[in-house]
Amino acid sequence: MTVPALALEHLTKHFGSTVALDDVSLEIRPGEVVGFLGPNGAGKSTALRVALGLLRPTSGGVRVMGHAAGSPDARALLAYVPGDVALWPRLSGEESLTLLEGLHGDVDAAYRARLIDVFDVDVHKRVRAYSKGNRQKIALVAAFASRADVLLLDEPTSGLDPLMERVFRECVSEAAARGQTVLLSSHILSEVEHLCARVAMIRSGRLVRVATIDELREHASVEFDIVGVSADVSTVAGVTRWERTSDGVKVTITGSPVPLLHFLATQPVTAVRTREASLEEIFLSYYDVAETRG
Amino acid sequence: MGKGPRSLVALLRRQCQFGVLVVALGVLSAVAIGIKSFRIIGGASGLSAMKGLLTSPAVAALYGKPYGVTTAGGFTQWKMGMYLALAVTMWIIFLATKLSRGAEDDGSWDLLVSGRTTHRRATATVAVTLVVTSALFGFVAAVTFAVAGESVVASGLYGVTLCCLSATSAALGLLGAQLLAPRRRASSYAAGILMAMFVVRMVADGVTRLSFLRWLTPFGWFEEVRCFDSNRWWVLAFYVVAFVVLTWCTVLVVDRRDVGEGRLARGDVVASPSALVGSVDGMIWTQRRGLAGTWAGVVALFAALMGLLIKPLVDFAHSNPSYVATLERYGYGSVVTSKGFVGEMGLFFSVAFAFLAVTSLHQLFADEGAGRLDVPLATGVSRRRWLNSTVAGTVGILVVTAALSAVAFNAGSFVAGGDVSTVEFFQGAASSLVLSVPVCGFYLALLGWVPRSALGVTSGAIIVSFIVAAFGPALQWPQAVLALSPLHHLPLVPLEPWAPWAVVWMLGAGVLLVIVGAVGYERRDLLSA
Numbered sequence: 001m002t003v004p005a006l007a008l009e010h011l012t013k014h015f016g017s018t019v020a021l022d023d024v025s026l027e028i029r030p031g032e033v034v035g036f037l038g039p040n041g042a043g044k045s046t047a048l049r050v051a052l053g054l055l056r057p058t059s060g061g062v063r064v065m066g067h068a069a070g071s072p073d074a075r076a077l078l079a080y081v082p083g084d085v086a087l088w089p090r091l092s093g094e095e096s097l098t099l100l101e102g103l104h105g106d107v108d109a110a111y112r113a114r115l116i117d118v119f120d121v122d123v124h125k126r127v128r129a130y131s132k133g134n135r136q137k138i139a140l141v142a143a144f145a146s147r148a149d150v151l152l153l154d155e156p157t158s159g160l161d162p163l164m165e166r167v168f169r170e171c172v173s174e175a176a177a178r179g180q181t182v183l184l185s186s187h188i189l190s191e192v193e194h195l196c197a198r199v200a201m202i203r204s205g206r207l208v209r210v211a212t213i214d215e216l217r218e219h220a221s222v223e224f225d226i227v228g229v230s231a232d233v234s235t236v237a238g239v240t241r242w243e244r245t246s247d248g249v250k251v252t253i254t255g256s257p258v259p260l261l262h263f264l265a266t267q268p269v270t271a272v273r274t275r276e277a278s279l280e281e282i283f284l285s286y287y288d289v290a291e292t293r294g
Numbered sequence: 295m296g297k298g299p300r301s302l303v304a305l306l307r308r309q310c311q312f313g314v315l316v317v318a319l320g321v322l323s324a325v326a327i328g329i330k331s332f333r334i335i336g337g338a339s340g341l342s343a344m345k346g347l348l349t350s351p352a353v354a355a356l357y358g359k360p361y362g363v364t365t366a367g368g369f370t371q372w373k374m375g376m377y378l379a380l381a382v383t384m385w386i387i388f389l390a391t392k393l394s395r396g397a398e399d400d401g402s403w404d405l406l407v408s409g410r411t412t413h414r415r416a417t418a419t420v421a422v423t424l425v426v427t428s429a430l431f432g433f434v435a436a437v438t439f440a441v442a443g444e445s446v447v448a449s450g451l452y453g454v455t456l457c458c459l460s461a462t463s464a465a466l467g468l469l470g471a472q473l474l475a476p477r478r479r480a481s482s483y484a485a486g487i488l489m490a491m492f493v494v495r496m497v498a499d500g501v502t503r504l505s506f507l508r509w510l511t512p513f514g515w516f517e518e519v520r521c522f523d524s525n526r527w528w529v530l531a532f533y534v535v536a537f538v539v540l541t542w543c544t545v546l547v548v549d550r551r552d553v554g555e556g557r558l559a560r561g562d563v564v565a566s567p568s569a570l571v572g573s574v575d576g577m578i579w580t581q582r583r584g585l586a587g588t589w590a591g592v593v594a595l596f597a598a599l600m601g602l603l604i605k606p607l608v609d610f611a612h613s614n615p616s617y618v619a620t621l622e623r624y625g626y627g628s629v630v631t632s633k634g635f636v637g638e639m640g641l642f643f644s645v646a647f648a649f650l651a652v653t654s655l656h657q658l659f660a661d662e663g664a665g666r667l668d669v670p671l672a673t674g675v676s677r678r679r680w681l682n683s684t685v686a687g688t689v690g691i692l693v694v695t696a697a698l699s700a701v702a703f704n705a706g707s708f709v710a711g712g713d714v715s716t717v718e719f720f721q722g723a724a725s726s727l728v729l730s731v732p733v734c735g736f737y738l739a740l741l742g743w744v745p746r747s748a749l750g751v752t753s754g755a756i757i758v759s760f761i762v763a764a765f766g767p768a769l770q771w772p773q774a775v776l777a778l779s780p781l782h783h784l785p786l787v788p789l790e791p792w793a794p795w796a797v798v799w800m801l802g803a804g805v806l807l808v809i810v811g812a813v814g815y816e817r818r819d820l821l822s823a
Contacts, residue, residue, distance in 0.1 A: 049668075049820075049822070052668075052672035052673075053671070053672060054668060054671065054672055054819070054820045054822075055819040055820070056817060056818065056819055072676065075672065075673055075674065075675075075676070078672060078673045079673055080668070080669055080672045080673050081669075082665065082668055082669070084665065085669075086664050086665035086666045086668070087666060088581070088661075088666055089476060091564075091571060091580075092563075092564035092567055094564070094567045095564065095567045095568060095571045098567065098569070098571050098572045099571045099572065099577055099670070100669060100670065100673075100674065101572070102571070102572030102573055102674075103574065103670050103673070103674025103675050104673050104674045105674075124563050124564055124565070124567075125562050125563055125564075126561075126562045126563070126564060128475075128476060128562065129562035139669065142669070143673075146673070148673065152672075
């Protein structure tokens with residue numbers, strides 16, 4: 001049996017009376033790129049910080065390639081890019097890279113040089129002169145150049161322009177092709193859709209869904225605009241919403257469309273138009289529930 | 295006042311109110327201790343034995359010229375005033391840069407000045423806050439003197455003078471914050487100028503033919519106002535002029551610079567990167583070399599000046615038996631010998647080294663709080679490794695600084711013709727290092743378990759220990775109180791032999807506390823930015 005690259009095992013984290021993570025379990029296989037989604041304050045960064053050994057779990061734990069989070073073996077396997085990169089302002093970009101690489105121990109020097117080139121960052125400048133995006137580029141260069149087995153990326157492109165975001169996507173794809181594992185926390189849903197085979201959705205500290213993109217599509221709702229029908233369709237299996245329109249009905253179903261199609265076969269249908277929910281709508285449906293409850 | 299400025303005032307008040315309260319209490323305590331000391335030594339009649347000492351250039355360099363010392367107010371101003379002024383002015387410089395440059399560094403200033411409040415107006419509000427703070431310190435000092443029975447006019451003048459000195463220093467800090475970024479750089483330059491002003495005052499008071507230099511420094515004006523003596527109100531005009539000029543420069547610069555940047559250009563390109571930063575130890579040193587250099591320079595300068603003072607003070611004591619008798623009566627008999635003076639100075643060096651240790655260790659908290667340790671500690675070294683290197687680096691800086699202080703003390707003494715040997719100076723410096731061990735342990739124990747309180751509580755403990763050890767014997771405090779200060783248990787090396795049990799006890803307590811702190815640091819959550 002393959003050891004998971006990253007395993008969150010019944011992970012619970014409390015900050016005083018606040019429950020930041022509640023019995024979260026998630027396994028990521030080696031070489032997988034997994035998106036980590038959820039509204040602000042859902043617990044994504046907390047889960048990543050526990051996995052990095054920066055926060056101590058209240059109960060449960062995290063293992064990196066079988067090693068306990070925070071252990072020397074786990075640290076050696078990890079690379080991390082925070083959403084707001086903090087570096088020492090007096091150091092130059094190059095010195096910051098030297099520091100991070102020196103502490104991690106591994107660096108692919110040739111790849112590092114290429115990354116500096118493609119991310120277009122002037123490493124001779126002091127960090128204090130960098131914008132947020134440039135600080136983020138330094139952290140990305142250090143993370144990718146380390147060739148670490150597991151990359152934990154917490155909103156890594158929040159300060160990057162669209163061109164650099166494209167470079168970032170190429171780097172993640174390249175890392176995945178090399179067999180590196182990536183857990184990507186991001187609010188840029190198109191980025192997650194593009195890069196990740198699987199997504200984990202967290203809400204109010206609880207994991208609410210882990211699924212592949214295809215599974216999400218399968219279970220997504222589909223909207224039917226049916227012309228020529230005026231009958232009540234609410235009793236048809238799978239219908240979650242319906243309303244009458246000027247020339248027929250608008251029906252939303254979740255799951256298999258077969259019961260609806262059987263029903264329509266008995267009706268005077270003159271036209272049918274369908275529309276699938278986009279992934280962004282699917283993702284947002286999880287966010288919406290959180291907002292409604294919150 | 296509009297809604298915007300009102301909110302800004304509330305924010306500034308919240309940022310500084312605790313510190314202001316602590317410093318105001320410090321001012322009150324210093325004045326009260328000075329007045330009590332005057333009464334304990336027998337007032338004006340008790341001072342007669344020290345008349346020659348008070349006018350000695352060496353003592354004047356340390357404490358300033360004695361004006362009106364036959365009154366409790368004049369004596370307090372002479373005995374406590376100069377160092378109280380130095381402490382208040384240094385603190386307000388750091389407050390000035392915190393409220394202005396510090397806010398620009400962390401980006402909160404952008405939010406403040408992006409609405410109705412302009413950059414200029416926000417800066418003016420900070421300036422007003424600093425002036426009000428200065429006035430509060432002056433008020434506290436004046437009221438304490440007046441309540442103790444001193445002349446209301448002289449007390450008021452002292453309060454106004456302290457307020458003016460503090461406000462002028464605040465203006466210096468605020469100008470530094472406009473010229474330089476980041477905050478650390480602005481604070482260093484402003485504090486450096488203030489320290490230089492203090493040294494100019496020492497030279498002016500110590501060398502008769504250079505006494506005119508007193509008019510070039512705010513600390514010299516502080517003396518020349520001559521509170522509780524001739525009460526020269528007109529000298530305050532110097533402060534007014536200095537404040538207006540500094541504020542005018544600030545206004546000019548505020549309108550000519552970008553928010554977030556200093557007016558003076560800084561080199562943002564590193565031509566030859568340091569290879570040292572590739573290791574934890576190298577990084578720890580790289581971060582602290584500026585701190586180490588500044589502290590070593592200041593401590594060495596102070597030590598050299600003290601070295602120059604040894605012989606004149608001892609010679610004076612030998613020619614004034616009544617002075618010696620007075621000192622012995624109040625527990626300071628040891629300072630009439632060269633070795634005793636070195637031992638007594640060890641008290642000041644102990645405190646300086648303890649603060650140096652805390653400042654160096656506190657960089658760890660600053661890095662953690664800013665989120666700079668997240669990536670290194672998540673993907674590189676362990677917390678324990680970083681902590682060990684921080685402690686080792688701090689120990690190294692302390693040892694080098696102590697050695698330099700011994701060399702400088704020795705050099706000053708040699709030039710003045712003192713008779714303390716080099717080895718004895720080093721013994722004294724080593725003894726002064728002992729306090730730093732429990733202080734390091736105390737700070738780290740707090741950092742490990744209650745990190746946000748570490749700096750404040752440790753600094754407070756050092757200050758209280760110093761006050762108890764320095765003033766407790768003269769104020770005839772109970773033995774039980776004196777015993778609370780670790781400094782009270784350290785012998786006056788080289789006059790007295792080492793006290794092995796005291797050293798073992800302090801080193802043992804220090805090491806134990808370091809272990810307690812390390813365990814807590816390993817177990818707790820890292821702070822997030």
